[in-house]
Amino acid sequence: MTLAFLNLSWPVFADAVALGSIYALMAVGIGLVFGVLRLVNFAYGQLMMAGAFALAFGAQWGLPNWESILFCIGVVVALSLVMDRLVFRPLRGHTPAVMLVATFAVAFILQNIALIAFGSFGKTAGGLAYLQEPWDIFGVEIRKIAIVAIVAAAACLAAIQLLLTRTPVGLHMRAASMDFETARMLGVRANRVITGAVVISGILAAVATVMLSVEQTQVTSTFALSDTIYVLMGVVLGGLNRPIPATLGGFSIGFAFGLLGGVLPTNQSQYLPSFIFAAVIVVLLLRPNGLFTRATGAVERL
Amino acid sequence: MSQARRIPELLVPVLLILATAWLGLHLSIYFQAYFLDTLVKVSIVVALYVFIGNSGVLSFGTISFVAVGAWTAGVLTVPSEQKQFTMPGLSHFLVTHTVGNVASLALAAAVGGVFALVVGLPLMRLSGLAAGIATFAVLGITYNVLTHEQKIGPGLNAFSGVPQTTGIWQAAIGGIVCVVVAYLYQRTRFGRMLRATREDPAAATASGISIHRQRLLAFTLSGAVAGFAGGIYVHLQPLQVNGLYLDLTFITLAMLVVGGAGSLLGAVVGALALNGIFDFFSAATNTVDVFGWHLKVPAGTAEIVLGVLMAVVLILRPNGITGSREFSLPRRRRPVADLEKARATT
Secondary structure (H helix, E strand, O other): OHHHHHHOOHHHHHHHHHHHHHHHHHHHHHHHHHHHHOOOOOOHHHHHHHHHHHHHHHHHOOOOHHHHHHHHHHHHHHHHHHHHHHHHHHHOOOOHHHHHHHHHHHHHHHHHHHHHHHOOOOEEOOOOHHHHOEEEEOOEEEEHHHHHHHHHHHHHHHHHHHHHHHOHHHHHHHHHHHOHHHHHHOOOOHHHHHHHHHHHHHHHHHHHHHHHHHHOOEEOOOOOHHHHHHHHHHHHHHOOOOHHHHHHHHHHHHHHHHHHHHHOOHHHHOOHHHHHHHHHHHHHHHOOOOOOOOOOOOOOOO | OOHHHHHHHHHHHHHHHHHHHHHHHOOOHHHHHHHHHHHHHHHHHHHHHHHHHHHOOOOOOHHHHHHHHHHHHHHHHOOHHHHHHHOOOOOHHHHHOOOOHHHHHHHHHHHHHHHHHHHHHHHOOOOHHHHHHHHHHHHHHHHHHHHHOOOOOOOOOOOOOOOOOOOHHHHHHHHHHHHHHHHHHHHOHHHHHHHHHHHOHHHHHHOOOOHHHHHHHHHHHHHHHHHHHHHHHHOOOOOOHHHHOHHHHHHHHHHHHHHOOOOHHHHHHHHHHHHHHHHHHHHHHHOEEEOOEEEOOOOOHHHHHHHHHHHHHHHHOOOOOOOOOOOOOOOOOOHHHHHHHHHHHO
16 A cells, blocks of 8 residues: 555554544534634533433443434533533633633533542443444455544534535624624624534534544543543644634644554654644744634734 | 731731641641641642733643642652662663752752743743643643653652651741742732733833733743742652642632632632632541531532632632732721722712
């Protein structure tokens, strides 16, 4: 194969694209909410953790997989709405830094509730574990989950793109993320747009949860915690403000992790997070608006 | 305001620390451990305050300076003959060099300060969300490197063999040193300039203040105080790198926010109050008696209580329980002042 240099093989490449796709979904979820609320949701990983526990319970009750997945989506969306009502709404209008700290607190609350409720060993969500098996595609063995994740992410992203560009709700959302006040004056309902963004963000979190749970069948209170941190970095790397740069940022981080993690020997790949974090710092210094955005050059006054 | 009226601003935080130490001194060893822990947390929260409070810029980086300080003081005070057993990967220089308690604390402060200076030099150009994310990245790098790098410390293992010199007096004096440094800084013109940039960056810049330089100064000082606090901490108990990452960041930020991020009094009160609450619920995981009630809570309750308090304070009282004010004695009302206030409101 052409990718044979650097120990790189097609399965590793496919896994890297799959991880990138999952991170891209999370990045869109975080980016949509940031667009309308100017809020970076550190507790996004804990939403996914709740969803993963829903999957585990589904498996325990013997539900068929699609019912477990629906249950997972329901739990995550419901929890997102509760979070929006109890925490995000009262904090609206505060600085992004204050809201980030607040979601940091929410993340710890949810994580410790899960610790109390389900113990430090957590539960098992093995309903989709069969997706770990490989498919033989032209003589290359690629795990089913890699294909499923890539297809599902592509479908979700296409749906989001259609929603944002072809529907009134999407138009309102884009208008709100450009200039919330002006959008409101022109008749965009603030609460409806925010609720819409929160719900879509929740659905994306649930889909990402289902994909991640194939690999991490043991669900504990720290499920998706480090993934969320990396995605947050990726979103900032790409540019928080717009969905497409945010998506590309999330994808790049996941792809880099998957690829370098698969290629480098352990004594180097253990420092991979440091390199990624350092890259984020460099990008923030050179392109504060993100890698994939055009600099606007305007300094916000007041 | 006359200088005499300013005395309580420093005196009250110092007295609070002394009172905590005095209480701890008169309790059993078992309870004393909680008071020691509280005093160390005061130092860390004050370090957080020096930068976040004065500049108004969010930083998640402070705990990485605490970790670096703890590593410095810890590695340098373990007796040489023990190092090759407890830290087999340690570099030759660190194996052969050992210093005493006070020197290790000074070095911890120096290393914390230098690290903060190096990191801050580029990062202090950022503010708001970007500063938060970038300092978070610094925290992530520090955690990642300290976890895996065996040449400079115990890696994932807990420190063992560090002389446990942090008794109640070292903890109290350490806390007081941090408070005094923080107070002296905020009273200098540098502290005032930084506070001016916090209130109105545009006006401060127009008055000739370099935001970057003032923030960098505070960041470096905050790093030194944090490194010092880390040194005190490692002399208290066998620290582990996992104890110097997200959990500690969250707990100390909660203390600063609940106390009131804008004042030194807020930092000290927040640390004392919240650590008291936190320790109470931590102790309650193996049953505590409250007025004859046997209270037993599951592990994790303390974090939930802290998280809820933090969220509630952020929503209802963003300036914290002290209102981000320093301590001042109640003043006799003068009619002129009332008149002026009435004029200002109309």
